[in-house]
Amino acid sequence: MPLKNIYELYKTMERENTMLSFKGVVTPDLLSSVLQIMESKLGALEKSLRTRKKVYNVLVECLQNLYHHNEDTNTNKDQDLDSLFSKSALLMIAKQDDYYEVKTGNYIDRDKAKSLEQKIIEINKLNKEELREMYKSVLNHGQLSNKGTAGLGLIDIARKSGNKLEYAFLPIDDKFSFFCLNVKIN
Amino acid sequence: MENINLEGTPKTPAVSFNANEGRLELKGRSIPENSVEFYKPINQWIEEYGKSPKEVTIFDVKLEYFNTSSSKCILDVFKLLEGINGNGTEVKVNWYFEEDDEDMEEAGEDYQAIIPLPFKMIEVEEI
Numbered sequence: 001m002p003l004k005n006i007y008e009l010y011k012t013m014e015r016e017n018t019m020l021s022f023k024g025v026v027t028p029d030l031l032s033s034v035l036q037i038m039e040s041k042l043g044a045l046e047k048s049l050r051t052r053k054k055v056y057n058v059l060v061e062c063l064q065n066l067y068h069h070n071e072d073t074n075t076n077k078d079q080d081l082d083s084l085f086s087k088s089a090l091l092m093i094a095k096q097d098d099y100y101e102v103k104t105g106n107y108i109d110r111d112k113a114k115s116l117e118q119k120i121i122e123i124n125k126l127n128k129e130e131l132r133e134m135y136k137s138v139l140n141h142g143q144l145s146n147k148g149t150a151g152l153g154l155i156d157i158a159r160k161s162g163n164k165l166e167y168a169f170l171p172i173d174d175k176f177s178f179f180c181l182n183v184k185i186n
Numbered sequence: 187m188e189n190i191n192l193e194g195t196p197k198t199p200a201v202s203f204n205a206n207e208g209r210l211e212l213k214g215r216s217i218p219e220n221s222v223e224f225y226k227p228i229n230q231w232i233e234e235y236g237k238s239p240k241e242v243t244i245f246d247v248k249l250e251y252f253n254t255s256s257s258k259c260i261l262d263v264f265k266l267l268e269g270i271n272g273n274g275t276e277v278k279v280n281w282y283f284e285e286d287d288e289d290m291e292e293a294g295e296d297y298q299a300i301i302p303l304p305f306k307m308i309e310v311e312e313i
Contacts, residue, residue, distance in 0.1 A: 136299060
C-alpha cells in the first residue's frame with residue numbers, strides 16, 4: 001500500500017466522523033475493549049442517557065452477532081484460507097449531527113445469507129409496536145441455542161435504533177457473500 | 187442454605203440472594219456472550235430455595251443494561267419464581283429503571299406481560 005494511502009484512509013474516516021473502527025477477528029477480549037472505549041467516549045460526548053444506552057445496547061448486540069458468527073465458522077475445522085478470511089469482520093461507529101451509526105461487515109455463507117435476509121425483510125416490515133410484540137413472542141417461546149443466542153439480536157437492534165435496518169449482501173464467490181449492516185440510532 | 191453474593195463485573199451483574207430474608211437482587215449489567223453459564227447456578231439456587239421459600243420473597247432487578255442472551259435467562263429466573271408464588275407464599279418483583287430510560291422501562295413491562303407476578307416499576311435517578 002502506498003504511504004499516501006494512509007492519509008487517504010485518515011481523511012475518509014475523518015469525513016465519515018468515525019469514532020472507532022476495527023477490522024479483524026472479534027474475540028471476547030476485543031469485545032470488552034471496544035465496549036469500554038465506547039462507553040467512555042459516549043459518556044464524554046452524549047448528554048442524553050437514553051441515547052447513550054441505545055447506542056451501547058446496539059453495539060453490544062452487533063458485536064455479539066459478529067462474535068457468534070465466528071463461532072459458526074470455527075466449527076468447521078478446516079483451517080484453510082477461506083475459513084480464516086471468513087472470520088474477519090469490520091466494525092465502525094460514527095457520530096453524525098443528529099444520529100449515531102453502527103456499521104458492520106462480515107463474510108457469510110451464501111445459504112445462510114438467504115435466511116438472514118428474509119429475517120431482516122420481516123423485521124423491516126414491522127412498526128414499533130409490532131416489533132415489541134415479535135420480541136415478546138420470541139422471548140417467551142424461543143429456545144436459547146447452545147451458544148446462548150436467543151434469536152432476538154436483530155429484533156432488539158431494530159427496536160432500539162428506531163430506524164429500518166439498512167443492509168446489503170454482496171456476492172463474493174460461489175461460497176460467500178459479504179453482509180453489510182448499517183444501524184442508525186437517533 | 188447458602189446465600190449467593192457475587193460482585194459485579196463489566197459483563198455480569200452483582201448478585202445478592204439471601205434465603206433467610208427472602209431477598210434477591212440483580213444489579214448492574216448483564217452482557218456476557220453466553221449467559222447460560224452465568225445464570226445456571228442462579229437458577230439452581232432458586233430451585234433449591236423454592237423447596238422452602240419465605241412467606242414473602244422480594245426480587246429487586248436493578249439492571250443498567252442486558253443483552254438478548256441474558257433476556258432469555260432472566261425470563262427463566264422469573265418463571266422459576268412464578269413457580270414459588272401462591273400456596274401461602276408470595277413473590278414480588280421490583281423493576282428499577284433510570285429516569286428517561288424508556289427502553290429499560292419497556293423491558294420491565296414486557297416481562298410483566300409474560301409473567302403473572304406482581305411487578306412494581308420504580309424509577310430512580312441512578313442505578
